Amino acid sequence: MKIKIISFFTLICVFNIWGAVVKAQRKGFWQQKVDYKMDVNVDEKAYQYDGKMILKYSNNSGQSLKKVYFHLYFNAFQPGSMMDYRLKNISDPDKRMVINVGTKEKPIYQSRIGELQTNQIGYQKIKSLTMNGAHTSFKIDGTILEVTLPSVIQDGETARFDMEWTAQVPEQIRRTGRNSAEGVALSMAQWYPKMAQFDEFGWHLDEYTGREFIAPFGNFDVTIRLNKNYVVGASGVLQNPAEVKGYQPKAKIKLDGNKATWHYKAQNIHDFVWAADPKFVVDSASSKNGIKVYTVFLPTDKEVISNWKTTIGLSTEFFDFCSAKFGKYPWPTYTIIQGGDGGMEYGTATLITGGRNLKSLVGVIFHESAHSWYQQLFGINETVDEWFDEGFTSYVEELAMQHIFEKKGAIASNPQIAAYRGYYKLALSGKEEPMSLLADYYNTNYGYSNEAYNKGAVLAEQLGYIIGQENLEKTFLKFYDLWKFKHPTPNDFKRVAEEVSGINLKWYFNLFINTTRQIDYAIEKVTDKEILLANKSNFAMPLDVLVEYTDGSKELFYIPLREMRGEKPEEHFDIYKGVKRTVLEDWFWTKPDYTIPLSKTPKAVTIDPSLRLADVESSNNTFSK
Numbered sequence: 001m002k003i004k005i006i007s008f009f010t011l012i013c014v015f016n017i018w019g020a021v022v023k024a025q026r027k028g029f030w031q032q033k034v035d036y037k038m039d040v041n042v043d044e045k046a047y048q049y050d051g052k053m054i055l056k057y058s059n060n061s062g063q064s065l066k067k068v069y070f071h072l073y074f075n076a077f078q079p080g081s082m083m084d085y086r087l088k089n090i091s092d093p094d095k096r097m098v099i100n101v102g103t104k105e106k107p108i109y110q111s112r113i114g115e116l117q118t119n120q121i122g123y124q125k126i127k128s129l130t131m132n133g134a135h136t137s138f139k140i141d142g143t144i145l146e147v148t149l150p151s152v153i154q155d156g157e158t159a160r161f162d163m164e165w166t167a168q169v170p171e172q173i174r175r176t177g178r179n180s181a182e183g184v185a186l187s188m189a190q191w192y193p194k195m196a197q198f199d200e201f202g203w204h205l206d207e208y209t210g211r212e213f214i215a216p217f218g219n220f221d222v223t224i225r226l227n228k229n230y231v232v233g234a235s236g237v238l239q240n241p242a243e244v245k246g247y248q249p250k251a252k253i254k255l256d257g258n259k260a261t262w263h264y265k266a267q268n269i270h271d272f273v274w275a276a277d278p279k280f281v282v283d284s285a286s287s288k289n290g291i292k293v294y295t296v297f298l299p300t301d302k303e304v305i306s307n308w309k310t311t312i313g314l315s316t317e318f319f320d321f322c323s324a325k326f327g328k329y330p331w332p333t334y335t336i337i338q339g340g341d342g343g344m345e346y347g348t349a350t351l352i353t354g355g356r357n358l359k360s361l362v363g364v365i366f367h368e369s370a371h372s373w374y375q376q377l378f379g380i381n382e383t384v385d386e387w388f389d390e391g392f393t394s395y396v397e398e399l400a401m402q403h404i405f406e407k408k409g410a411i412a413s414n415p416q417i418a419a420y421r422g423y424y425k426l427a428l429s430g431k432e433e434p435m436s437l438l439a440d441y442y443n444t445n446y447g448y449s450n451e452a453y454n455k456g457a458v459l460a461e462q463l464g465y466i467i468g469q470e471n472l473e474k475t476f477l478k479f480y481d482l483w484k485f486k487h488p489t490p491n492d493f494k495r496v497a498e499e500v501s502g503i504n505l506k507w508y509f510n511l512f513i514n515t516t517r518q519i520d521y522a523i524e525k526v527t528d529k530e531i532l533l534a535n536k537s538n539f540a541m542p543l544d545v546l547v548e549y550t551d552g553s554k555e556l557f558y559i560p561l562r563e564m565r566g567e568k569p570e571e572h573f574d575i576y577k578g579v580k581r582t583v584l585e586d587w588f589w590t591k592p593d594y595t596i597p598l599s600k601t602p603k604a605v606t607i608d609p610s611l612r613l614a615d616v617e618s619s620n621n622t623f624s625k
Helices: 002-024 082-089 302-326 358-370 372-377 386-405 417-427 445-467 469-483 490-501 506-514
Strands: 033-043 048-058 065-071 098-100 109-111 123-131 137-141 144-153 158-168 186-188 218-227 231-234 259-269 274-277 281-286 292-297 333-338 343-346 349-352 521-526 530-535 543-549 554-559 580-583 593-597 602-607 622-624
Touching: 082 109, 123 137, 123 144, 218 231, 218 274, 231 259, 231 281, 231 292, 231 333, 274 333, 281 302, 292 302, 302 333, 302 358, 302 372, 302 386, 302 469, 333 358, 343 358, 343 372, 349 358, 358 372, 358 386, 372 386, 386 417, 386 445, 417 445, 445 469, 445 490, 445 506, 469 490, 490 506, 521 602, 521 622, 530 543, 530 602, 554 593
Parallel strands: 033 218, 292 333, 333 349, 554 580
Antiparallel strands: 033 048, 048 158, 065 144, 098 109, 123 158, 137 144, 186 274, 218 259, 231 274, 281 292, 343 349, 521 530, 530 593, 543 554, 543 602, 602 622
16 A cells, blocks of 8 residues: 555656646657767877767657768868858958958958868768667768668667767867967867757758857766876866876876876766866866866966966856856856867856956856856757857846946846947948848858847847846746756747746747847927827837926836737836836837827936837937926
8 A cells, every 4th residue: 555655646746747847848849869978099199089989869859760960070170161161251250260461451361271281180080880780871071970870760769879980180270179379288179970959940960160059968978088197177077086187186197008087977968078288277166056166277377377266266156146047057067178269168168268357257257157058058059049049148147247246236227238239339230130040141250249149138138128127037047947958949938938927029039030120219209298209110119218207206108019918017126216107008010109198297208218128229219308
């Protein structure tokens, strides 16, 4: 009887968990899974390595697979690659990736990739590949490895791939490579053959031309065999800190010839990075919530050492802050590694350039660490929804900078004002393209950067203007609960915001993401009896209009947009304290003007006193007698 009761309650718990999972997703939701076990043997003098991989690939797609695909990112760093041609033909190439053979006034850019010699290029060459012990047929096309399977992988089946490959680490040109500008020997990003993403939209087979990534979630077990004098920083948890250099004062390095063995494990991530240098030093600290943060950097001078020492404490605060605001950080560690060419996020780790002033160093650490939520934890497709990744990360970064680094206390009603200014500049430049454009296809790097980082952050902040700040904060947390580790789309975020707020958001996400339409409202006329407002653009929005009367009193008029089919609740910013709020009849997008009746004489009128409405021409948003 006791066993039956336990079984009954177990069944109840399992049912409830299963029920929550089903409700959390779109109907029919599924995703693939990978488990990597890799062993790499590095020749640090030749900048080459040999790799062995056991990959277990679980097919949950509802269909059988005849082919699979891998990314071979190192192959982009060869003359004649798509990345090489992209650098030669884009009007504003990434300055890190080109040489200016002209003048400052009349630059002539030359692709650094195009100048690489045989011993400087990157490559990943497959020596052997089997599936479940049977040989496969495969071909390499640029940075994509296409594998024709000896037998189909049925739905619900897990296939085992055994691969051996050899690789050469390219000169440091973009993210990955050897001998970075700051002197880091090995920055190992995109270093292994990575299984491509297959989901409801099909296979994601983007040639690597310099943007970012998407991959299935899985577990990593990685062994790195490297010269004993090197120190390694990597994703995941180091399994043998007592046997390698840098992590324990009395470590006894376990040698295999002249090499030490570094062993790392990580669970439920979708990318793995590492970097190595003989001069690296390691520091660590734990957050109040128990997250162990490591820094791995080059101690080049006193200022650099001081800055890195300061940032580790701020970084632990960052993870606790974001865990409270955006959902609990789910992994035990995070490693901040000096390397690469700027800042780039990976599973439980980042590569950043480290010779920065303190604010710059904190900023890049906060930005890349924020990617632990908006990209890594949610597995956002950066090749398709770059703004959902970079924009939301920039939003998180700015909140954290103001709260932790600048110690501003109460966050301003619009903490993202710098992003708004960047967006306005883009919108008026003539270079704006729809934010739904695939990340690789923007005509300019200027357009991409401002769309992804600035306009994406504006979308998040302005969403709070539409649904209310408290609803926005609830949306972030509910989205975390429903979609962590599940590759959500922007529509999934929209649906959570709609459920939390009760407001329809189809119009907003469609117009702000898929078009370059601009918001422009104006105060046309003010009399003692009324205010005449005009929508001078083709993008309708709800409005907050603050009126100050001649008797000293204030009133906030809220005009909902009809397409919302709901109303924003009253907000509690300092600027609204003691101000009466009056909800008016809704406005709609086919009507160009709107009249607010007044019962008292106005002294001043302001559209959007919180400055969260992304109005490209704000000079006509205020009136004062």
